[in-house]
Amino acid sequence: MTGTDLLLVEDDRSLSGLLVQLLTRAGWEVDAVPDAQAGLHHGLTRDYAVFVFDRGVPVMDGVELLRKLRARGVATPTLILTARGSLADRIEGLDAGAEDYLVKPFEAEELLARLRALTRRHVDRATVITLGDRHLDLEGRNVTGGPGSAAVGPCRRSTAGATAGDPRERRGPGTGARPAGRTHGRVADRRGRHGGPLCARPDPV
Numbered sequence: 001m002t003g004t005d006l007l008l009v010e011d012d013r014s015l016s017g018l019l020v021q022l023l024t025r026a027g028w029e030v031d032a033v034p035d036a037q038a039g040l041h042h043g044l045t046r047d048y049a050v051f052v053f054d055r056g057v058p059v060m061d062g063v064e065l066l067r068k069l070r071a072r073g074v075a076t077p078t079l080i081l082t083a084r085g086s087l088a089d090r091i092e093g094l095d096a097g098a099e100d101y102l103v104k105p106f107e108a109e110e111l112l113a114r115l116r117a118l119t120r121r122h123v124d125r126a127t128v129i130t131l132g133d134r135h136l137d138l139e140g141r142n143v144t145g146g147p148g149s150a151a152v153g154p155c156r157r158s159t160a161g162a163t164a165g166d167p168r169e170r171r172g173p174g175t176g177a178r179p180a181g182r183t184h185g186r187v188a189d190r191r192g193r194h195g196g197p198l199c200a201r202p203d204p205v
Contacts, residue, residue, distance in 0.1 A: 005049045006115075008032040009039035009065065010081070011057045019052075026112050034058070036065040043069045048076050050118055055082040055093070063096045070097040077118040081106070 006028045010016040013034070020030050031046070033039050035058040043051065043065075051069075053062035060068075066078055078100075080093040085103030093101045099121070100114050 005029045006031070006052060007039065007042050007046070007048045007050075007076075008052045009034075009036060009057055009062060010052075010054045011035060012054070022108055022112070023115075028115075036060040036062065039065050040068060043074055043076070044072060050115055051076050051078040052081050052115075053078060053098075055080060055084050055089075063093050063098070066093075066098060067096045077121070079111075079114060079118060081111070 006023060008016065008019055008023070008030055010019060010032065011034045016032050016034070020032050023030050028049075031042055031048075033042060037059040039051075039053065039057070039062075042048075051066070053065060055062040057065075062080060062082065066080075069076070078098045080098045080101045081104065082089070082093075082101075083104045090101045090103075099118055102111060102114060
């Protein structure tokens with residue numbers, strides 16, 4: 001994991017610079033690249049919370065870039081940010097694997113709100129939550145990493161998932177702080193919705 005939250009693929013230098021400033025002020029750490037080849041390399045070799053791809057970038061269309069990443073198993077939530085806004089274009093982008101599609105020109109606050117929504121939805125679907133250097137498997141009820149492993153007692157996946165995705169409970173972009181932990185967009189909080197542990201009475205393995 002690189003500690004970088006968001007990958008931006010945008011070839012317009014002035015717009016890319018403005019987006020980096022906007023996203024950085026909102027709490028994101030941004031890698032900005034000007035073409036799809038660099039985007040493919042970054043997307044395959046680094047962990048991100050979110051991708052933001054323009055379509056009209058050099059080497060290949062941003063939608064084709066997304067298809068290649070999805071074909072390689074990269075499930076990072078993705079927003080297509082483009083001037084191509086016809087119905088056919090939007091359908092093509094969503095069918096290629098994008099979770100959201102925003103047409104230029106756009107309002108800055110709407111972009112930030114859509115990115116927050118993307119990270120919340122991705123956390124709600126996660127089966128593994130990262131807690132610092134430990135990983136909680138919500139289905140297998142195992143904690144791995146760190147100084148040792150542990151099996152945890154019964155816990156409700158819906159409660160843990162909702163807690164991790166609740167902006168009031170987690171630290172992340174839009175809240176003025178960096179996320180507590182993430183792997184391809186998974187963000188974790190160490191405590192349950194009501195302040196208790198996610199799962200009761202962990203037993204050493």
